[in-house]
Structures are given as C-alpha cells and as structure tokens.
Amino acid sequence: MSAAIAPKPIRGEINGSSKAGRVKKRLTSRWATTGAIIIAMLWTLPTFGLFISSFRPAADLSNSGWWTILTNWGFTFRNYEAVLFDSGASSASLGSYFINSLVISIPGTIFPLTLALMAAYAFSWIPFKGSSWLFVLVFALQIVPLQMALIPLLRIFNQPWLDISSSFAAVWVAHTIFALPLGIFLLHNFISEIPHEVVEAARVDGANHTQMFLKVIFPLSLPAVASLAIFQFLWVWNDLLVALVFSGGGKDVAPLTQRLGELAGSRGSDWEVMTAAAFVSIIVPLIVFFLLQRYFVRGLLAGSIKG
Amino acid sequence: MQSAHALALAGQQIVRADKFWSESGSKLGTGLIAIAIFVAVVGLLMFLADNAPKKGRDVLQLLFFVAPALLLLGAGLIWPAIQTIGTSLTNDGGEFVGLANFVTIFTDPTQQSVVRNTLIWVVLVPLLSTSVGLAYAVFIDKSRGEKVYKALVFMPMAISFVGASIIWRFMYTYRAEAFPQIGFLNQVLIWLGLEPHQFIASAPFNTLFLIFVMVWIQTGFAMVILSAAIKGVPDEIIEAASLDGANAWQRFWSVTVPWIRGSLVVVVTTITIATLKVFDIVRTMTGGQFKTSVIANEMYNRAFALGQPSIGAALAVLLFLMVLPIVIYNVRVLRQHKEAH
Numbered sequence: 001m002s003a004a005i006a007p008k009p010i011r012g013e014i015n016g017s018s019k020a021g022r023v024k025k026r027l028t029s030r031w032a033t034t035g036a037i038i039i040a041m042l043w044t045l046p047t048f049g050l051f052i053s054s055f056r057p058a059a060d061l062s063n064s065g066w067w068t069i070l071t072n073w074g075f076t077f078r079n080y081e082a083v084l085f086d087s088g089a090s091s092a093s094l095g096s097y098f099i100n101s102l103v104i105s106i107p108g109t110i111f112p113l114t115l116a117l118m119a120a121y122a123f124s125w126i127p128f129k130g131s132s133w134l135f136v137l138v139f140a141l142q143i144v145p146l147q148m149a150l151i152p153l154l155r156i157f158n159q160p161w162l163d164i165s166s167s168f169a170a171v172w173v174a175h176t177i178f179a180l181p182l183g184i185f186l187l188h189n190f191i192s193e194i195p196h197e198v199v200e201a202a203r204v205d206g207a208n209h210t211q212m213f214l215k216v217i218f219p220l221s222l223p224a225v226a227s228l229a230i231f232q233f234l235w236v237w238n239d240l241l242v243a244l245v246f247s248g249g250g251k252d253v254a255p256l257t258q259r260l261g262e263l264a265g266s267r268g269s270d271w272e273v274m275t276a277a278a279f280v281s282i283i284v285p286l287i288v289f290f291l292l293q294r295y296f297v298r299g300l301l302a303g304s305i306k307g
Numbered sequence: 308m309q310s311a312h313a314l315a316l317a318g319q320q321i322v323r324a325d326k327f328w329s330e331s332g333s334k335l336g337t338g339l340i341a342i343a344i345f346v347a348v349v350g351l352l353m354f355l356a357d358n359a360p361k362k363g364r365d366v367l368q369l370l371f372f373v374a375p376a377l378l379l380l381g382a383g384l385i386w387p388a389i390q391t392i393g394t395s396l397t398n399d400g401g402e403f404v405g406l407a408n409f410v411t412i413f414t415d416p417t418q419q420s421v422v423r424n425t426l427i428w429v430v431l432v433p434l435l436s437t438s439v440g441l442a443y444a445v446f447i448d449k450s451r452g453e454k455v456y457k458a459l460v461f462m463p464m465a466i467s468f469v470g471a472s473i474i475w476r477f478m479y480t481y482r483a484e485a486f487p488q489i490g491f492l493n494q495v496l497i498w499l500g501l502e503p504h505q506f507i508a509s510a511p512f513n514t515l516f517l518i519f520v521m522v523w524i525q526t527g528f529a530m531v532i533l534s535a536a537i538k539g540v541p542d543e544i545i546e547a548a549s550l551d552g553a554n555a556w557q558r559f560w561s562v563t564v565p566w567i568r569g570s571l572v573v574v575v576t577t578i579t580i581a582t583l584k585v586f587d588i589v590r591t592m593t594g595g596q597f598k599t600s601v602i603a604n605e606m607y608n609r610a611f612a613l614g615q616p617s618i619g620a621a622l623a624v625l626l627f628l629m630v631l632p633i634v635i636y637n638v639r640v641l642r643q644h645k646e647a648h
Contacts, residue, residue, distance in 0.1 A: 029450070036446035036456060039439065043460045043523065046474045049491055053477070064490050080422045099331040103338040105406035110342060114349065115376045122372035134377070141380060141633045144388050145584050147606050147623040151394065151616050152387035168337060173547070203644035210353045221514050238467030240587040245611060252334075257469045257587075264473060264591045271477065271489065278473040282466045293458060296465070297531055 054079055054279045058272035079276035083260025092263055093251060094274055094280050101237055101255040101284075103168055108236040109176040109229050116178065116183030117225060121217050123184070125194040125199060126209060129250065131263075141181040148244050149177070164263075172256075174246045175236050183228060190224035191217060227299035230292050234285050246276065256281040316610040370478065384596040388627075394620035408621035418605070425583065425601045426515055428521070429629075433575045435522045440529025440574070445559065448537055457534065461527035468587035469525065475520045476592060479506035506563055520588050525581065529574045536570035537563060576637040580630055602626055 053066045060074040083092040122128075123135045153174060157165040162169045194217070202216045240257045247253040249262075260281050267273050289296060329529040356364070398404045412418045442461075447456040463471060480490030484503055488494040493503040504517045540563055548558045564571070588604035591597045593610060602622050610619025 032446040033450070036443060038449070039443050039446075040456055040459045043463065043489070045524070046478050046523075047462070047466075048384035050474050050477055059583050062489065064487050065491060065494050067491065067494065081469075094329065095327055099334050107338055107341050109575060111345060114345070115379070118372045122369060126372065128369055138376075138380065141384055143627075143630055144384060145623065145626045145630055147584065147603060148391045148571050148627055149384050149387035150623075151610050152390040153383055156387070157380070168334075168341070168365070172341070173383070177379050180380055181384075184376060193413075207363075208357065209372070210357050213372070236467060238470075240467070240590070241607065244607070245646050257467050260467075260469050260473065261587070261591050264469070264476070265594060268476065269480075271480075274473055275405050275477065282470040285464070285465040285467065285470075289462060290458070293461075295487060297461075300528065300531060302466075 002180050026152060049211040050275050053271060054275035056272075058270075059273070061271045076262060079272045080280070081281060083273055083276045085159040090267070091257065092267075092277050094256065094259060097250050097254060097256045097259040098280065100247075100251075100253055101257075101281075104171050104175075104243070104253075104255050105233050107168075107172050108179075109233045111172055112176040112179035112183055112232060113225060113229055116180055116228075117218070117221065119180070119184045120187035120191050120211070121209075121213050123188050124194075125217070126210070135184075138181055139185050146178050146241070150241075153177075154245055164237060164251060165246065166250070167198065168253055171243060174242050175239070178242065179232055179235070183232070185229060187221065187224060191221055191245065194220055227295045230288060230295050233297055234296075258266045313535055331639075388493050391620045391623050394616055395624045396447060398440070399615060399617050402615055404617075408617050409625070411618065413623065417600075420598055421600045421605045422600055424599060425603075427514055428518055428582050428585065428601055430513070431518050431531060432577040432585075433522045435518075436525035436532075436578050437529045437571065437574050438521070440526045441533045441571075444530045444534035444537055445563070448534065457531065460530055463524045464527040466524070468520075468585070471520055471524055472588050472591035475516075476507065478487050480507070481505045505638070507593060508597050512555060513593070513597055514599050520592065521582060521585055524529055525578045529578065532570055532574050533567060534565035540566045572637060572640045576633050579633050583626055602629075609624060 049066045052069055053061055055075055055077070056066065056069070057074045057076045057078070060072060064072050084095045084098070087093060119138075123131060123138075152164060156162065157170045158174075164173070198220070199212065200214065204211050207215065237255070238257060239255075240261060243255050243258045244261075247255065247258060249258060260277055263273060263277055356367040359367045395408055396403060396405060398407070410416075411424065443456075443460060447453050450456070453537055466474070477489075478491050479493075480488075481493055482488050482490070484497075488497055488503060492506065496503055505513075507513050523597050544562055544566070545558055548562050553561065584603050585601065586607060589595055589599055589601050589604040590607070595601075595604050600608075602625060606619050606622035606626065609615040609622060
C-alpha cells in the first residue's frame with residue numbers, strides 16, 4: 001500500500017528552467033500564490049487567535065476580540081497558572097491530567113510497538129503453517145472500527161479475575177490492542193524488505209531467532225519503528241474515545257483530552273479557561289510535530305488507515 | 308494578623324504543590340514500573356524460549372514472537388466484535404430480536420437525523436478536504452517556501468479533535484449584535500455589514516460548520532500525500548501536453564489527475580473512513596445537541612451514557628458495514644494500480 005501512496009518523486013531539473021516553462025509558470029503563479037496564501041491564512045488564523053487569547057486577561061477576553069490586541073493591550077500568564085495548578089472543585093487542574101496523558105501515552109506507544117515488531121518478524125522471517133492466512137487476518141482487522149470492541153472489552157476488564165477498568169492498565173491494554181493490526185502490517189512491510197543476504201549471513205553465523213531479532217532486525221527497522229512511534233504517540237495523546245470508555249474519567253487516570261472535553265461542557269464560554277486549557281493540551285503534539293515533521297510525514301505516507 | 312494569614316495561605320500553597328508533585332511522581336513511577344515489568348517479562352520469555360530443550364525450541368520461539376499479539380487481537384478485538392454483532396441482534400434484556408434495533412435506527416425520527424447527518428459528513432468531508440488539499444498542493448508545488456506552506460496547513464493534523472473543536476468554537480463564538488464580538492467569524496460578518504450568526508446552535512447549517520472542523524484537520528493529510536504524488540508525475544509527459552497546446556488547467560485534468568488517481572483513491576477512502584468514525588468533534592462542539600449528532604457519537608451515548616447497549620451495538624455494526632465497502636473498493640483499486648505499473 002505504501003508504494004502506491006508515495007511514488008518516488010522524479011524531478012526534472014531541466015523543465016523548470018526552460019524559457020517557455022518559466023513564462024507559463026509566472027502567468028499561472030499569481031493566482032496560485034493568492035490561492036495558497038488565502039488557504040494558508042484560513043488554516044493558521046484559528047490556532048493563532050487561540051494562542052494570542054490564551055495570554056489575555058479574562059476581562060479583555062470577554063470584552064474584545066483577539067484581533068484588537070494591539071489597541072487593547074493586555075498580557076498575563078495567569079490563565080495558564082490557573083488551569084494548570086489552581087485547586088478547587090471547578091478548577092481545571094490540568095497539571096494532573098497532563099501527567100496522566102504522559103503516563104498513558106509513553107507505555108501506550110512502547111507496548112504495541114514491541115509486540116507488533118515481534119509479530120511482524122515472525123510473519124516475515126519464521127516460516128510456519130498458516131502464516132500467510134494469519135497475516136491476512138491481522139491485515140483485515142484494520143477495518144474493524146474500534147467501536148465494535150468497546151462494550152465487550154470493557155466487560156472483560158470488569159471481570160473479577162482481571163478487574164483493571166478505570167486504571168492506566170486498562171487504557172494501555174486497549175491502546176495496545178487497537179494499534180496492533182496497523183503496526184504489524186506496516187512493520188511487516190518494512191521488515192520483509194530487509195535483504196535476504198543480511199538475514200542469511202546472520203543465520204549462517206549461528207544466530208537463532210531471538211538473537212536475530214535483537215541484533216539484526218531491531219536495529220535495521222529503527223527508522224520504521226521511529227516513524228510509527230511518533231504516529232502512535234500522537235494518536236494516543238490525542239485520543240478521546242478510548243480514554244472515555246476505559247479511564248473512568250477521574251483525576252487519577254483520565255488524560256487531557258477527556259478533561260478538555262468536560263471543560264467544554266461545563267465552562268465552555270469561560271474563554272480565559274478554555275483558550276489556555278486547549279493550548280496546554282495541544283502543545284506537546286505541536287512540539288512533536290514541528291521537531292519531527294519529517295518522520296511524521298513519512299509515517300503518514302506509509303500507512304493511512306487507522307482506528 | 309495579616310502576615311499570619313498570608314503565611315497560612317503560602318503554607319497551603321506549598322502543601323498543595325507538594326501533593327501535586329507527590330501524586331505526579333507516583334503516577335510517573337507507575338508508568339516506569341509498568342514499562343520495566345513489560346521489558347522484564349518479554350526478556351524472560353525470550354530467554355526461556357531460547358534455552359528450551361532443543362526438541363520444542365522452534366515452536367516455543369515462534370510462539371514467543373506471535374502469540375502475544377495474536378492473543379490480544381483474538382481476545383480484545385475479534386471476540387468482542389463477534390459479541391457486539393450478537394448484542395446488536397438482541398434487546399437490552401438479552402432476548403433475540405432479529406433486526407429490530409436496525410429498524411429502530413432507520414425509522415425513529417431522531418435516529419434518522421443521525422444517519423442523515425452522518426451521510427452529509429461522509430460526502431462533504433472527503434470532497435472538500437481532498438479538493439482543497441489538492442488545489443493547495445498544486446498551488447505551492449515547486450514554489451519558494453513550499454515547506455513552510457506545507458507545515459502551516461499540515462499542522463492541524465497534529466492537534467487532537469478535541470483541541471481543534473475548541474479552537475473552532477472560539478472562532479464561531481456568538482454575541483448579540485449590541486455587544487463586542489469575540490468570535491472572529493462573527494466579527495467578519497459585522498465588518499461585512501451583516502448580523503452575527505449562531506454558527507453552532509442554529510440547525511440545519513450548523514452541521515456544515517462542524518464539518519468544516521474536520522475538513523480543517525484532514526486537508527493537511529490530503530495535501531501531503533497528493534503533493535508527493537504530484538511530484539511523481541514525469542515532467543516529460545507534462546511537457547508533451549504543453550507542446551500539444553494544453554493550458555495549465557487542461558494539463559491538470561488530463562495529465563496530473565489521471566496520473567495520481569491511485570493516491571486520490573487512498574486519500575478519499577482514508578478520509579471517508581476517518582469521517583465515519585468521527586466522534587470527538589460532535590461531542591466537543593455540541594454534545595450532539597441542535598440536531599448535529601452522528602452515528603459514532605450516538606453509539607457512544609447509547610452504549611455508555613444512556614445504558615442502551617443493544618442500540619449502541621447496532622450503531623457500531625452499522626459503522627462497520629459502512630466502512631466495509633469502502634475498504635474493499637480501496638483494496639481493489641490499489642491492486643489494479645499495482646498491476647498497471
């Protein structure tokens with residue numbers, strides 16, 4: 001699938017510099033540039049407005065729009081301080097939820113990727129009976145919407161012998177399960193492309209499967225694992241549905257998205273709360289995005305079906 | 308007196324901060340311990356499989372690699388999905404009722420509006436995201452600052468649906484005309500000499516404004532993938548077309564679009580599937596009020612808030628049935644595409 005999505009760019013250097021090409025490009029480019037700028041503005045402005053507003057005092061926020069900031073100057077960190085650290089029944093307490101998001105997302109990335117990499121290795125390099133139809137089955141599971149699994153899975157978590165609902169463990173396990181089909185599929189695509197000679201050479205040296213996995217497959221598949229890890233981390237960090245069903249909703253386990261959703265219901269028009277709260281929840285994805293954009297794009301190009 | 312009060316307050320603050328840090332510390336500890344246990348268990352199993360008696364070693368090693376994933380998928384996805392199908396055919400008392408739940412979904416007026424809204428989402432989101440994304444990809448192709456342009460439109464992709472919904476609720480905020488507007492879009496309406504509009508609360512067009520949030524998120528995805536595809540169109544073909552006298556518009560439709568058809572299908576189907584399952588946006592923007600609910604949102608409400616698991620299960624199955632043909636189409640086109648190249 002990845003091959004079809006991301007054809008190798010074949011860039012002709014000659015064409016752009018030919019005289020006719022240049023003239024044509026200039027003729028069409030004025031409209032193109034205008035269009036591009038309009039779209040880019042429309043796509044950036046909302047986030048920008050929210051960002052500016054999150055630093056404005058509450059009184060300014062409710063009396064004027066953020067676009068008047070220059071004539072209506074006001075700047076404060078109070079909104080952030082309030083949503084992060086104030087305690088009290090109605091305060092956002094996002095500090096705790098931020099930690100919860102971290103505690104959910106990091107194992108929620110490590111667990112499924114490890115298990116997926118192991119399974120992908122087996123499907124690629126350990127010949128066994130039924131291997132190919134099992135792999136097709138795993139591949140096909142990508143189309144099952146996670147809504148199909150929520151109610152029974154919650155029931156399983158509530159069983160007395162397991163009893164992990166409303167805990168981090170429940171959220172981790174759920175995210176692990178839901179990430180496996182796509183993870184196995186994408187990593188299998190990557191691992192099965194490792195040249196035969198490399199694997200054979202290790203095998204001749206007497207490496208068994210676990211040694212092969214640790215010393216050959218794992219290091220070679222790191223680029224794919226990294227892309228997928230970023231993707232999975234963002235997916236888990238941004239998830240609302242799994243959290244709502246499995247976290248129990250309390251301050252002990254629930255992630256930022258869930259708290260933000262609650263605030264949208266209870267304090268949706270207190271913009272000094274909502275602007276800062278929204279920004280607290282999107283800051284980590286934004287940092288990840290801007291630092292690791294290249295890997296993020298690569299991951300996206302490799303696999304676009306998820307959930 | 309006053310200083311004593313201040314001291315007490317400061318003391319409280321410190322205690323509170325202490326509590327926050329100790330709680331956070333123990334949560335982070337939980338996470339680290341869980342990771343350590345996970346690594347230890349995987350390592351131990353690996354060691355055991357490695358040092359098993361020679362006779363069964365191959366089988367044990369194979370099991371070590373595939374069994375964890377397969378067990379989790381079997382118990383956590385396949386079995387639950389089968390159970391959900393079963394639940395969708397019973398009532399909440401557990402009696403078999405055939406397709407009655409599905410009949411309810413398609414005949415009950417509120418449910419009908421849910422299905423109708425979902426269809427509107429499914430048609431408009433892929434259409435708008437893909438066309439805007441494609442247009443933008445073409446506009447910025449090979450331009451100066453292409454990377455920056457891309458990052459700007461791509462950025463919403465990284466934000467959670469909940470976060471994006473709040474960003475847009477702020478854009479859509481309504482104030483009566485007598486008061487200063489704080490929502491940008493209503494300010495634009497005022498600048499244009501119009502009256503402010505209740506974007507979120509007034510049906511039926513509010514669904515369109517919710518849909519735009521999803522378009523805002525998905526356009527970046529379409530743009531990135533289509534941009535990569537456009538760069539794969541060989542320059543010779545485009546040059547040949549322009550020698551034949553085709554203008555930019557004709558070249559776009561007769562050369563570029565057919566060439567990137569495979570990517571277009573992937574983009575449209577992927578966005579369609581994502582749209583079918585969209586839940587967070589409706590929940591955060593309106594909670595499903597003002598006639599904006601969609602199947603995924605209704606599924607959650609029925610199953611978890613209203614305690615009607617049967618209708619919830621039927622809605623989940625309906626989602627699955629809607630996703631299925633799209634995926635099949637996608638796979639078929641990709642296979643043809645692979646054979647053609």
